[in-house]
Amino acid sequence: MNAAPSSADHPVPNAADAALIAVDWGTSRCRAMLLDKDGGLIAEAESADGIGPLGGLGHEDAFERLTSGWPRVPVLMAGMVGSRQGWREAAYVPVPATSEALAAGLHRFEGSDHRALAIVPGLVLRSAVRDGDVIRGEETQLVGLMEEEPDFAGIAILPGTHSKWAAVGGGTISDFQTFMTGEMFELLARKSFLRHSVAEHADDIAASEHFALAVRRSVTEGLPFLGAIFSVRVRQLLDGVSGDDNLAYLSGLVIGGEIAAARDARLLDADQPIRIIGSRSLARAYSAAFAVAGHHAEARDGSALVRRGLVRIARANGLL
Amino acid sequence: MNAAPSSADHPVPNAADAALIAVDWGTSRCRAMLLDKDGGLIAEAESADGIGPLGGLGHEDAFERLTSGWPRVPVLMAGMVGSRQGWREAAYVPVPATSEALAAGLHRFEGSDHRALAIVPGLVLRSAVRDGDVIRGEETQLVGLMEEEPDFAGIAILPGTHSKWAAVGGGTISDFQTFMTGEMFELLARKSFLRHSVAEHADDIAASEHFALAVRRSVTEGLPFLGAIFSVRVRQLLDGVSGDDNLAYLSGLVIGGEIAAARDARLLDADQPIRIIGSRSLARAYSAAFAVAGHHAEARDGSALVRRGLVRIARANGLL
Numbered sequence: 001m002n003a004a005p006s007s008a009d010h011p012v013p014n015a016a017d018a019a020l021i022a023v024d025w026g027t028s029r030c031r032a033m034l035l036d037k038d039g040g041l042i043a044e045a046e047s048a049d050g051i052g053p054l055g056g057l058g059h060e061d062a063f064e065r066l067t068s069g070w071p072r073v074p075v076l077m078a079g080m081v082g083s084r085q086g087w088r089e090a091a092y093v094p095v096p097a098t099s100e101a102l103a104a105g106l107h108r109f110e111g112s113d114h115r116a117l118a119i120v121p122g123l124v125l126r127s128a129v130r131d132g133d134v135i136r137g138e139e140t141q142l143v144g145l146m147e148e149e150p151d152f153a154g155i156a157i158l159p160g161t162h163s164k165w166a167a168v169g170g171g172t173i174s175d176f177q178t179f180m181t182g183e184m185f186e187l188l189a190r191k192s193f194l195r196h197s198v199a200e201h202a203d204d205i206a207a208s209e210h211f212a213l214a215v216r217r218s219v220t221e222g223l224p225f226l227g228a229i230f231s232v233r234v235r236q237l238l239d240g241v242s243g244d245d246n247l248a249y250l251s252g253l254v255i256g257g258e259i260a261a262a263r264d265a266r267l268l269d270a271d272q273p274i275r276i277i278g279s280r281s282l283a284r285a286y287s288a289a290f291a292v293a294g295h296h297a298e299a300r301d302g303s304a305l306v307r308r309g310l311v312r313i314a315r316a317n318g319l320l
Numbered sequence: 321m322n323a324a325p326s327s328a329d330h331p332v333p334n335a336a337d338a339a340l341i342a343v344d345w346g347t348s349r350c351r352a353m354l355l356d357k358d359g360g361l362i363a364e365a366e367s368a369d370g371i372g373p374l375g376g377l378g379h380e381d382a383f384e385r386l387t388s389g390w391p392r393v394p395v396l397m398a399g400m401v402g403s404r405q406g407w408r409e410a411a412y413v414p415v416p417a418t419s420e421a422l423a424a425g426l427h428r429f430e431g432s433d434h435r436a437l438a439i440v441p442g443l444v445l446r447s448a449v450r451d452g453d454v455i456r457g458e459e460t461q462l463v464g465l466m467e468e469e470p471d472f473a474g475i476a477i478l479p480g481t482h483s484k485w486a487a488v489g490g491g492t493i494s495d496f497q498t499f500m501t502g503e504m505f506e507l508l509a510r511k512s513f514l515r516h517s518v519a520e521h522a523d524d525i526a527a528s529e530h531f532a533l534a535v536r537r538s539v540t541e542g543l544p545f546l547g548a549i550f551s552v553r554v555r556q557l558l559d560g561v562s563g564d565d566n567l568a569y570l571s572g573l574v575i576g577g578e579i580a581a582a583r584d585a586r587l588l589d590a591d592q593p594i595r596i597i598g599s600r601s602l603a604r605a606y607s608a609a610f611a612v613a614g615h616h617a618e619a620r621d622g623s624a625l626v627r628r629g630l631v632r633i634a635r636a637n638g639l640l
Contacts, residue, residue: 224581261544
C-alpha cells in the first residue's frame with residue numbers, strides 16, 4: 001500500500017518561500033501541501049499511506065518519504081492522523097466550537113529531528129437522544145468554510161463514506177451528525193442480496209429519473225428507508241428495471257434516506273442555506289437530491305477548504 | 321452442501337398410512353414431512369439442499385435422495401422451490417388473497433415417474449408508493465395461521481433475513497411488506513466499519529437494557545435509523561460500551577427501526593393484535609421489542625404453521 005509520492009523528490013521551486021507543510025491525512029490517503037507565508041501553494045504530494053493501511057505504525061517514516069526534499073518547516077496536520085490509530089491522538093473539542101477553540105485545542109509535538117508538528121483536534125458532541133457523535137478531519141473544512149463565508153449560517157454537508165452534516169453560523173459549529181451513507185450504499189450494492197439487481201457502475205446517476213423517483217419517495221412521500229430497499233429487487237423481478245436504473249434508484253434511496261433522516265432529526269429545516277463540501281460527482285448527486293427535495297444547495301471544493309482551514313489554524317498558533 | 325438426510329433411508333413405520341409428502345423448501349434448507357390422511361406426522365427428513373446451494377439444478381434428484389424409502393404419495397411444496405431458480409416457477413397470486421385463492425393458484429406438474437407434484441404460489445402486491453413486493457414461502461405459514469385462528473385480525477410478522485409483515489383478517493391476506501432486517505443486521509455487524517465495535521455473539525440480546533434502549537429510541541423517540549447507526553461506534557469510542565452490549569444495541573436499532581418503519585408505512589397501528597411466527601430466539605427478540613414499543617405480541621411456532629398451511633392447501637386440491 002506504500003504508493004510512491006506523486007510529486008516529492010523533485011527539486012521544489014521557490015523553496016526559500018516555504019513556511020508551512022499543511023497535511024490532510026485521512027483513512028485511505030495522505031496529501032501534503034507546501035505553502036508560503038501567505039498560504040500560497042508551492043508544491044503538493046500525495047500517497048496511499050492512509051491511517052488505515054499504516055495500521056498504527058510508521059507515520060513519521062511515511063511523512064518523511066512523502067515530503068523528502070521539501071524544506072523542514074513546521075507541519076500542521078488534520079484528519080485521522082489525530083485518531084488513536086494515528087501518529088498522535090489529538091483530543092476532541094466539544095461543540096459548540098469556534099475556529100479559535102479548534103486552534104486552541106491543537107495537539108503539538110516534536111518530530112525525531114525536533115521539527116514542530118501539530119494536529120488539529122476533532123469535534124465531539126454529546127447527545128441525550130443518541131449518546132454522541134464525533135468528527136475528525138471535516139472540522140478543518142468547516143473552519144475553511146467559515147473563513148471563506150464569514151456570514152454563512154446554515155448547514156454544511158460533507159458527503160462520503162461517513163457523511164457529516166454540521167450546523168454552522170456566527171463563526172460557530174453548533175451541531176453535527178454522521179450518516180453512514182456511502183458505506184450503506186456499498187454494503188447494499190456490493191454485499192447484499194440486492195447486488196444481483198443493480199449494475200456495478202452507472203453513468204451520471206444524478207441525472208437519472210430513477211434517482212429522482214427514489215429521492216422523492218424518501219424525502220417528499222416519507223417512504224421509510226428500511227421499508228424501501230427490498231423494492232430494488234422487486235423492481236427488477238416484476239418490472240424488469242435494468243441494473244443501471246436500479247443502481248441510480250438505490251443511490252436515491254440512500255441519499256434521500258439521509259436527507260429525510262437529517263430532517264427528522266431536526267438538522268434541516270425548509271429555508272436553511274446549504275453548502276455541499278466534497279468531490280464533484282458526490283456534490284452533483286447531493287445537489288440533484290436537494291433540488292428534488294425542494295432545497296437549494298451550493299457546492300464548495302473540499303480540498304480548497306482544507307487548505308484554507310489549515311492556514312487559518314496555523315496562523316492562530318504562530319505556525320504561519 | 322449435500323448433507324445427508326436426517327431420517328430417510330430408514331424403514332418408515334406406518335408407511336401404509338402415508339397420504340402426502342409436505343415440503344418446506346427454502347433458500348438454504350429442504351424439509352420434507354411424510355403425513356397421514358389427517359395431516360399427522362409419520363416421518364420427517366431435512367437436508368442442506370436449499371434452492372441457493374442447488375443453483376437451479378438437480379431439484380428432483382435432491383428430493384428423491386431426501387425421501388428415498390418413503391411411499392410414493394403426492395407431494396406439495398412451498399417456498400423458494402417455486403421461484404425462477406427453483407424446481408418449477410409457480411406464479412404469484414395478487415393480494416388481497418384468501419387461502420382458497422392460494423390453493424387455486426397451485427402449480428401442478430409430474431415427476432419423471434409420473435408422481436403428482438405441486439407447488440404453492442407466492443403472493444404479489446403492487447404499490448404506487450414503492451412499486452411492489454413479493455412473498456414466497458411465508459404465504460403458507462399465513463394460511464396455517466388463518467386455519468389455527470380463523471377469527472384473527474391483525475398483523476403477522478415472520479422475522480428473518482428478509483422479515484415479512486402481513487395484514488391478516490377475515491380469512492384474507494390484505495397487505496404485506498418486506499424488511500431486510502436480518503440481512504441489514506449481518507451487513508452492519510459483520511461487514512461494516514461497525515464490526516470493530518460489536519462482539520461476534522452475545523447471549524440473550526432480548527433481555528439486554530441496551531437492546532431496550534435502542535428500541536425505545538427508534539420506536540418511541542423517533543430516532544431515524546440512518547442517523548442512529550454511527551452511534552454504535554461512538555458509544556464504544558467515548559463511553560467504552562462493550563462489544564456484547566453494543567451488539568444488543570445494534571440489534572435493537574435494526575429491529576426497532578423495522579417496527580418504526582412499519583408504523584410509518586401504516587402497517588401497524590396502536591391496537592392491532594400481533595403474531596410473531598418464527599424461531600424461538602427471533603420471536604423472543606421481537607416480543608421484547610414490541611413490549612418496549614408498547615405492543616403485545618404472541619409467538620407462534622413457524623414449522624407447525626407450515627405443516628398446517630400445506631395440509632389446508634392439499635385438502636383444497638384433493639391431494640389429501
